[in-house]
Amino acid sequence: MLHSVSEIDTSEALTERQKAVLDAALRLLVEEGDQLTMTAVARRASCSKETLYKWFGDRDGLLTATVQWQASKVRVAQVDGKGLDLASLTASLERFASDWLKVISSDTSIALNRVAVGHAGSGKDDLGAVVLENGRFALAKRLKPMLEAGRQAGLLDFADAETAFRTFFGLVARDVQIRLLLGDRLELTEAAIGGDAVRATQQFLALFGAKTGLQGP
Amino acid sequence: MLHSVSEIDTSEALTERQKAVLDAALRLLVEEGDQLTMTAVARRASCSKETLYKWFGDRDGLLTATVQWQASKVRVAQVDGKGLDLASLTASLERFASDWLKVISSDTSIALNRVAVGHAGSGKDDLGAVVLENGRFALAKRLKPMLEAGRQAGLLDFADAETAFRTFFGLVARDVQIRLLLGDRLELTEAAIGGDAVRATQQFLALFGAKTGLQGP
DNA sequence: GGCGAACCGTAACGTACGGTACGGCTTGTC
DNA sequence: GACAAGCCGTACCGTACGTTACGGTTCGCC
Numbered sequence: 216m217l218h219s220v221s222e223i224d225t226s227e228a229l230t231e232r233q234k235a236v237l238d239a240a241l242r243l244l245v246e247e248g249d250q251l252t253m254t255a256v257a258r259r260a261s262c263s264k265e266t267l268y269k270w271f272g273d274r275d276g277l278l279t280a281t282v283q284w285q286a287s288k289v290r291v292a293q294v295d296g297k298g299l300d301l302a303s304l305t306a307s308l309e310r311f312a313s314d315w316l317k318v319i320s321s322d323t324s325i326a327l328n329r330v331a332v333g334h335a336g337s338g339k340d341d342l343g344a345v346v347l348e349n350g351r352f353a354l355a356k357r358l359k360p361m362l363e364a365g366r367q368a369g370l371l372d373f374a375d376a377e378t379a380f381r382t383f384f385g386l387v388a389r390d391v392q393i394r395l396l397l398g399d400r401l402e403l404t405e406a407a408i409g410g411d412a413v414r415a416t417q418q419f420l421a422l423f424g425a426k427t428g429l430q431g432p
Numbered sequence: 433m434l435h436s437v438s439e440i441d442t443s444e445a446l447t448e449r450q451k452a453v454l455d456a457a458l459r460l461l462v463e464e465g466d467q468l469t470m471t472a473v474a475r476r477a478s479c480s481k482e483t484l485y486k487w488f489g490d491r492d493g494l495l496t497a498t499v500q501w502q503a504s505k506v507r508v509a510q511v512d513g514k515g516l517d518l519a520s521l522t523a524s525l526e527r528f529a530s531d532w533l534k535v536i537s538s539d540t541s542i543a544l545n546r547v548a549v550g551h552a553g554s555g556k557d558d559l560g561a562v563v564l565e566n567g568r569f570a571l572a573k574r575l576k577p578m579l580e581a582g583r584q585a586g587l588l589d590f591a592d593a594e595t596a597f598r599t600f601f602g603l604v605a606r607d608v609q610i611r612l613l614l615g616d617r618l619e620l621t622e623a624a625i626g627g628d629a630v631r632a633t634q635q636f637l638a639l640f641g642a643k644t645g646l647q648g649p
Numbered sequence: 650g651g652c653g654a655a656c657c658g659t660a661a662c663g664t665a666c667g668g669t670a671c672g673g674c675t676t677g678t679c
Numbered sequence: 680g681a682c683a684a685g686c687c688g689t690a691c692c693g694t695a696c697g698t699t700a701c702g703g704t705t706c707g708c709c
Contacts, residue, residue, distance in 0.1 A: 248554055249550060252665085253666075257688090262688095263688060264669085265668095265669075265687085273667080273668080328610075329552065333465075333550035335613065336464075336543070336546055341615075343616070344614075351607055382603065382606065385605060385606035385607070386599065389602035393609055397561075397563055398558075398564075399564055418599065422638060449656095469695085470696075474658090479656075479658095480659085481658090482658095490697080490698080
């Protein structure tokens, strides 16, 4: 049974058919937003509504399963901070920034966040928590070890990794996500993302780089 | 007729009674979110549904009018940069940061943004544009002259005011708005907001303060 | 006092959609 | 080949809610 899930576990023993159905639901979610209907999902996935209800319980269960399914697809490898120097730290931060900008500007992320935000008001489900856990918090969990390693290597100087992370987050995302969620056309080309990643990283290093005389006047 | 409006104009000749009705709708929107019903609004406002439809056209019209009504209430005075020094610039920036954090963490803003985000997918109305115009863009319009003045006074150093603004925005808001929209409990006390405003301002000045030897080693 | 406009309260209408039931088809098992 | 399980397609049910209609009341105006 899927609709009893609210823990952190991910793929939850989905059959291939179920994954295909959730993929269809996801595509429809991106196209239609929250006003997708069970009938439309069934038609798109070439399955019966009865099956949908048997597998996912109800509409909220389907939505939750869809969001979790997408979340389970974006697990990425942990980077480790072996032999860290300023160049590799910089490259890693730029990588994080670039990846994150690509994520939040993707159609899928926008659609999922819209749905989750819309549901956040009425505590029926925890879509918001799922999205947050696999977005912002997952990013923090991956980035913080790198920041700590940078501090160990004498490259960074900060008191609290959480605070440092949040500043990095702000420097990278700025107003991009909220503008996209609110429907602002804001095309982020590959080049623009790359430039933003470099800028954000430089700003972060300017704020939290260790004062070892390497960059001061 | 209200429902033919989509320009930038604001209060649009509302009678007192209409304002009262919109206030009721706004309160209900904060409580119920997007699943408020016309019946509920009519009951809360002690008016008939017929009146609602006559005044606002349809449900979307009522929602749009409500959002615009709230927007028209938050017009604030333009600050001017006469006799600007570092202390007054710092104070102004802190003020902007603090005000903005208060806004985005308020129940009203959260509710309005949630509704607007939810509607942004299906181009039925332009709630997203309205919210954006009276939120993020209004802030930029008020802040940029101050930044320019700071540059004129030799206190700030940046190439593009828009870019500088967006960095300030990122440093202030960080992950706060998206977390709140997604339902994360994140209580911002008066003290926390004040601290964040100071921190964001200091970081901004560290990045964009003119290198006049005033703060370097 | 008579009249019309605006508005309140409520009832009624239509529909879209969540959820369920059911007949038929396919597939695996004995 | 009989049988059961799982699933597809579709028809069906119930309800919530947007929208409309209408009788009754208030209020300004002559």
